[in-house]
Amino acid sequence: MTERIVIVGAGEAGARAALALRENGFAGAIALVGEEAHLPYERPPLSKAALIDGDAPRPATILTEERLAEHGIDHVAGASALAIDRAAHRLTLQDRDPLPYDRLLIATGARARRLAVPGAGPDNVHYLRSFGEAEALRRRLSPGSRLVVIGGGFIGLELAAAARARGAEATVIEMAPRLLGRAVPADLAAVIAARHAAEGVAIIIGAAIERIETLPDGRHRVVLAGRDPVDGDTIVAGIGAVPEAALAAEAGLALDNGIAVDTHLATSDPDIFAAGDCCSFPHALYGGRRLRLEAWRNAQDHGNAAAKSMLGLGEPYAAVPWFWSDHYDLTLQIAGLPDEGAVTVSRPLAGDARLDFHLAGDGRLVGASAVGPNGAIAREVRLAEMLIGRRASPDPASLADPAVKLKSLMV
Amino acid sequence: MPTAIAASWVEACAADAIDEEDVIRFDHAGRTFAIYRSPDDDYFATDGLCTHEKVHLADGLVMDTIIECPKHNGRFDYTTGKAKGAPVCVDLKTYPVRVEGGKVLIGLD
Numbered sequence: 448m449t450e451r452i453v454i455v456g457a458g459e460a461g462a463r464a465a466l467a468l469r470e471n472g473f474a475g476a477i478a479l480v481g482e483e484a485h486l487p488y489e490r491p492p493l494s495k496a497a498l499i500d501g502d503a504p505r506p507a508t509i510l511t512e513e514r515l516a517e518h519g520i521d522h523v524a525g526a527s528a529l530a531i532d533r534a535a536h537r538l539t540l541q542d543r544d545p546l547p548y549d550r551l552l553i554a555t556g557a558r559a560r561r562l563a564v565p566g567a568g569p570d571n572v573h574y575l576r577s578f579g580e581a582e583a584l585r586r587r588l589s590p591g592s593r594l595v596v597i598g599g600g601f602i603g604l605e606l607a608a609a610a611r612a613r614g615a616e617a618t619v620i621e622m623a624p625r626l627l628g629r630a631v632p633a634d635l636a637a638v639i640a641a642r643h644a645a646e647g648v649a650i651i652i653g654a655a656i657e658r659i660e661t662l663p664d665g666r667h668r669v670v671l672a673g674r675d676p677v678d679g680d681t682i683v684a685g686i687g688a689v690p691e692a693a694l695a696a697e698a699g700l701a702l703d704n705g706i707a708v709d710t711h712l713a714t715s716d717p718d719i720f721a722a723g724d725c726c727s728f729p730h731a732l733y734g735g736r737r738l739r740l741e742a743w744r745n746a747q748d749h750g751n752a753a754a755k756s757m758l759g760l761g762e763p764y765a766a767v768p769w770f771w772s773d774h775y776d777l778t779l780q781i782a783g784l785p786d787e788g789a790v791t792v793s794r795p796l797a798g799d800a801r802l803d804f805h806l807a808g809d810g811r812l813v814g815a816s817a818v819g820p821n822g823a824i825a826r827e828v829r830l831a832e833m834l835i836g837r838r839a840s841p842d843p844a845s846l847a848d849p850a851v852k853l854k855s856l857m858v
Numbered sequence: 859m860p861t862a863i864a865a866s867w868v869e870a871c872a873a874d875a876i877d878e879e880d881v882i883r884f885d886h887a888g889r890t891f892a893i894y895r896s897p898d899d900d901y902f903a904t905d906g907l908c909t910h911e912k913v914h915l916a917d918g919l920v921m922d923t924i925i926e927c928p929k930h931n932g933r934f935d936y937t938t939g940k941a942k943g944a945p946v947c948v949d950l951k952t953y954p955v956r957v958e959g960g961k962v963l964i965g966l967d
C-alpha cells in the first residue's frame with residue numbers, strides 16, 4: 448500500500464503533484480522537499496514582472512502556508528536531497544533525518560547551463576533561474592546601466608525587454624544565425640527580433656565568444672571573434688538549461704536527456720516517478736517521440752499526471768505541449784510541435800498578429816504558433832491546441848480563412 | 859444565479875451582441891466586467907480581470923459554463939465565479955444579471 452509519498456523538488460511540478468495527490472483522494476503522508484527557502488513559486492515572472500513591476504517584488508507563490516496546511520502537505524524547505532537509497536526506500540537529506548517513502552517523485556527541474564569560455568566565472572556572469580537571482584538582477588538594471596545578454600532564447604530576450612522597461616541599455620549576443628532556436632518557426636522569430644530592435648535592443652547574431660574580461664573600472668567585456676567587443680555593467684548568460692538529474696544518475700536510474708520515464712512518468716524503478724523539466728518522456732500524440740520540455744504548463748500537467756500514476760490511476764501522457772513568452776506587449780504562444788509539420792498555413796489576424804498552423808504530411812494538425820497582443824491570438828491558439836489534441840486533420844483552406852470560426856472545425 | 863441585492867442596474871449591451879457560449883467585455887465607471895451567454899442561453903457577469911495576473915477574461919474561450927483565461931488558461935465557472943484549475947486559486951466576483959427588452963442589465967453594488 449502507498450502510505451508515504453515523498454516529492455523531491457518543490458517547484459511547479461512538485462507543488463502541483465502534491466495538490467493533485469489530495470485531489471485524487473490520497474490520504475497518506477506527503478512530504479514536499481525543496482532546497483529553496485521560499486514557498487513553492489512560479490518561475491515565469493522572474494524574467495517578466497519580477498524584474499519590472501512594483502518596488503519590492505515577491506515570489507508568485509503556488510502554495511501558501513494555509514493551502515499547505517489545509518491539504519496536509521509537509522513542506523520541507525531549505526532541504527537538499529543528497530541521495531536515493533532505493534533498497535531501503537529512503538531519501539537522504541543534508542543535515543536532516545532521511546525520509547522513508549513508498550513512492551518517490553523526482554521533480555528537481557533544470558539548472559541554467561554555465562557559460563564555458565575563458566574568464567567566465569561567478570563574479571562576472573549572472574544567470575536567471577531562481578527568485579534570488581531575479582532580485583539580484585533587478586537591482587543591477589538601473590536606468591542608464593548596460594546589460595549584455597549572452598543567448599538569444601526566451602529568457603535572454605525577456606530579460607532584454609525588462610532592461611529596456613527599466614531604462615537600461617541591452618545587447619543580445621546569439622551564437623546561432625537567428626534568435627530563438629529551432630523550436631520557434633523562423634517567421635515568428637523574425638517578428639520578435641524586429642520588435643526588440645525597434646525597442647532599442649542591439650542584437651548580434653552568429654557571434655563566437657572568445658572570452659570574458661573584467662575591465663579596470665569594474666565593468667565587463669565580452670570578446671567576440673572577428674568583431675568589436677561588447678562592454679556592459681552586467682552580463683547574463685541565458686544559454687539553455689540542463690536537467691537536474693544527479694539524484695537519479697547516482698541511484699542508477701535510466702537516463703536519456705534527463706531522467707528517462709515511460710508514458711506513465713515512471714522511471715526504471717517502478718516506485719520512483721519523475722515530472723517536469725528534469726525528465727524526458729515518450730509523447731503519445733507524436734508517435735512516442737521522446738521529448739524533454741522546459742515549459743510551465745508541461746510541469747503542471749506532468750505534476751497532475753505523475754500524482755495519478757503514483758496512485759495507480761494514471762493514463763498515458765498525451766497533453767498537447769503549450770508554451771508562451773512575453774516581449775513588451777507581444778505574446779508568443781506555441782501549441783503542439785511546429786517542427787513535426789511539413790506544411791505551414793497562415794491565417795490573417797487583425798493588426799500585426801500572426802497565426803500559423805503546422806500540418807504533417809498526412810494532413811494532421813501537429814502544431815500552431817502565433818505572435819501578437821495576447822488578446823488577439825490566445826483563443827485561436829487554444830482552439831488549435833484542442834484540434835491538435837484530437838488529432839484532427841482540418842481543411843487547410845478553412846484554417847487559412849479568417850471568416851471560418853475555428854470553433855466550427857471542432858466537431 | 860447569485861442573489862445579491864444590487865444597488866443599481868446598468869445596461870451593458872444588447873442581448874444578441876453576445877453569441878451563444880461566448881463572452882464580451884463591458885467597461886463601466888472605471889471598472890471592467892465580463893458578460894457571458896451560456897449554451898443554454900442564460901446570461902452571467904463577473905469581474906473582467908483574471909485573479910491570477912489581471913488579464914481581460916473576455917479574450918478567453920468559453921466552453922460550456924467555463925471561462926478559460928487567455929493568458930495561462932486558468933479556469934473559472936462563470937456561473938458561480940469559482941476558480942476551477944491551476945494556476946488560478948482565487949474566485950472571481952459575480953454580479954446579478956437581468957435581460958429586459960432585448961438588453962442585458964447587470965446589478966452593481
Ligand SMILES: Cc1cc2nc3c(=O)[nH]c(=O)nc-3n(C[C@H](O)[C@H](O)[C@H](O)COP(=O)(O)OP(=O)(O)OC[C@H]3O[C@@H](n4cnc5c(N)ncnc54)[C@H](O)[C@@H]3O)c2cc1C
Nearest residue numbers: 456458459460482490491528555556723724741742743746
Ligand atoms: C526565468 C524563467 C522564465 C520562464 N518563463 C516561462 C514562460 O514564459 N513560459 C513557460 O511556459 N515556461 C517558462 N519557464 C519555464 C518554467 O518555469 C519551467 O518549465 C518550470 O518551472 C519547470 O518546473 P519544474 O517543477 O520541473 O522545475 P522547477 O520549477 O525548476 O523546480 C525544481 C525545484 O527543485 C529544487 N531542487 C533541485 N534539486 C534538488 C535537490 N537535490 N533537493 C531539493 N530540491 C531540489 C530546485 O531548487 C527547484 O526549486 C521559465 C523559466 C524560467 C527560469
Ligand code: FES
Nearest residue numbers: 908910911927932
Ligand atoms: S492571468 Fe489568468 S491564468 Fe494567468
